[in-house]
Amino acid sequence: MLTLVLVLFVFILFWDSVFIVQSQTAAIVERFGKFDSIRHEGLNFKLPFIDRIVTRRNLKIMQQDIEVETKTKDNVFVKTKVSVQYQIIRDKVGDSYYRLSDPVAQIESYIFDVVRSEIPKLTLDEVFESKDSVALAIKTSLEDSMDDFGFQIIRSLITDIDPDEKVKNSMNEINAAERLREAALAKAEAEKIAIVKQAEAHAESKRLQGMGMANQRKEIAMGLKLSIEDLKATGINNDEVLTILLITQHYDALEAMSKNSATNTIMVPYSSSNVTGMRDQIQEAILASAKAEAHITSHR
Numbered sequence: 001m002l003t004l005v006l007v008l009f010v011f012i013l014f015w016d017s018v019f020i021v022q023s024q025t026a027a028i029v030e031r032f033g034k035f036d037s038i039r040h041e042g043l044n045f046k047l048p049f050i051d052r053i054v055t056r057r058n059l060k061i062m063q064q065d066i067e068v069e070t071k072t073k074d075n076v077f078v079k080t081k082v083s084v085q086y087q088i089i090r091d092k093v094g095d096s097y098y099r100l101s102d103p104v105a106q107i108e109s110y111i112f113d114v115v116r117s118e119i120p121k122l123t124l125d126e127v128f129e130s131k132d133s134v135a136l137a138i139k140t141s142l143e144d145s146m147d148d149f150g151f152q153i154i155r156s157l158i159t160d161i162d163p164d165e166k167v168k169n170s171m172n173e174i175n176a177a178e179r180l181r182e183a184a185l186a187k188a189e190a191e192k193i194a195i196v197k198q199a200e201a202h203a204e205s206k207r208l209q210g211m212g213m214a215n216q217r218k219e220i221a222m223g224l225k226l227s228i229e230d231l232k233a234t235g236i237n238n239d240e241v242l243t244i245l246l247i248t249q250h251y252d253a254l255e256a257m258s259k260n261s262a263t264n265t266i267m268v269p270y271s272s273s274n275v276t277g278m279r280d281q282i283q284e285a286i287l288a289s290a291k292a293e294a295h296i297t298s299h300r
Contacts, residue, residue: 016048024059026093038093055097061087061154066108068115074123076167081160082111082138089152096150103151110145114138124163131158 020043021027027039031051039046046053064086069079084107088096100106118134119127127134139156146153 013048017045019044019046019053021056026057026059026088026090027053028055028057028094028097030054035094035098040090057088057093057097059088059090059093061085064104064107065159066111068112070116070119072119072122072124072127076124077164078119078124078127079160079162080115080119080127080134080158081162082115082135083157083159084111084138084142085154085156086142086146086151087154089147089150092150094150095148099149103146103149106149107142107146107151110142111138114141124167127161131161134158 019027019039021039021041023041025041027044029036029039029046029051031047036051062085064084066082066084067079068082069077071077086107096103114137115134118137122130135156135158139153142153142156
């Protein structure tokens with residue numbers, strides 16, 4: 001019976017003197033209520049009934065999410081969501097446990113203080129544009145204060161900026177109006193370009209038509225000149241040549257009108273004397289033009 005008691009006592013002593021610490025974990029050991037040592041991952045030993053494991057600290061990176069409501073420089077209330085990633089410094093596990101009773105609350109206090117001092121300096125638009133600078137200010141402030149307490153600040157992020165619902169609706173309306181204005185300007189510009197291009201095309205068409213008519217008239221004049229020279233070579237005088245050309249042009253015009261089935265031209269009675277009268281009028285016009293040109297030249 002005594003042997004069984006001794007074996008059981010030895011087993012209890014051994015069981016109380018051996019303990020295992022998991023990876024990325026640190027165990028704080030006290031002796032008679034006083035800090036003794038920090039034990040890290042692996043198999044560890046302590047004095048049974050004398051040494052006591054008071055806590056095991058997680059050395060992994062942890063994240064704390066906080067929502068802070070504050071007012072911007074242009075008097076808009078916003079809810080800012082901040083995420084802080086931190087971990088306990090391996091060589092300062094004792095400070096993280098003994099120097100702070102509630103490290104989470106301590107970190108929150110610093111975050112509230114920084115956010116409520118930085119955002120009121122900025123307008124709502126500047127808050128959205130400068131959220132990285134606010135996050136950096138939070139990280140810097142926490143680093144300066146929490147390092148002494150055994151905590152390392154890995155990263156600070158502004159994950160969301162949520163203004164009042166009425167403010168968001170107003171911002172959406174402003175954005176929609178701006179997009180409508182840009183669309184109207186783009187449409188007007190497109191219509192302007194179309195009108196300009198249409199006008200340019202119309203002008204180019206008229207220019208080409210004018211060139212075509214000028215070339216046509218030039219060719220007609222050249223043909224008439226050759227016809228007159230050929231007729232003069234036969235011994236016909238100028239009056240007869242002009243009469244023949246007018247009659248030829250007259251019948252050409254009649255032939256062209258007769259080929260068009262949709263024409264509504266009305267033919268009135270006429271005689272060959274009409275052609276002679278037209279010839280005389282053309283001659284008088286040519287003579288008058290020649291006299292006027294000679295008069296202008298003599299007074300220069």
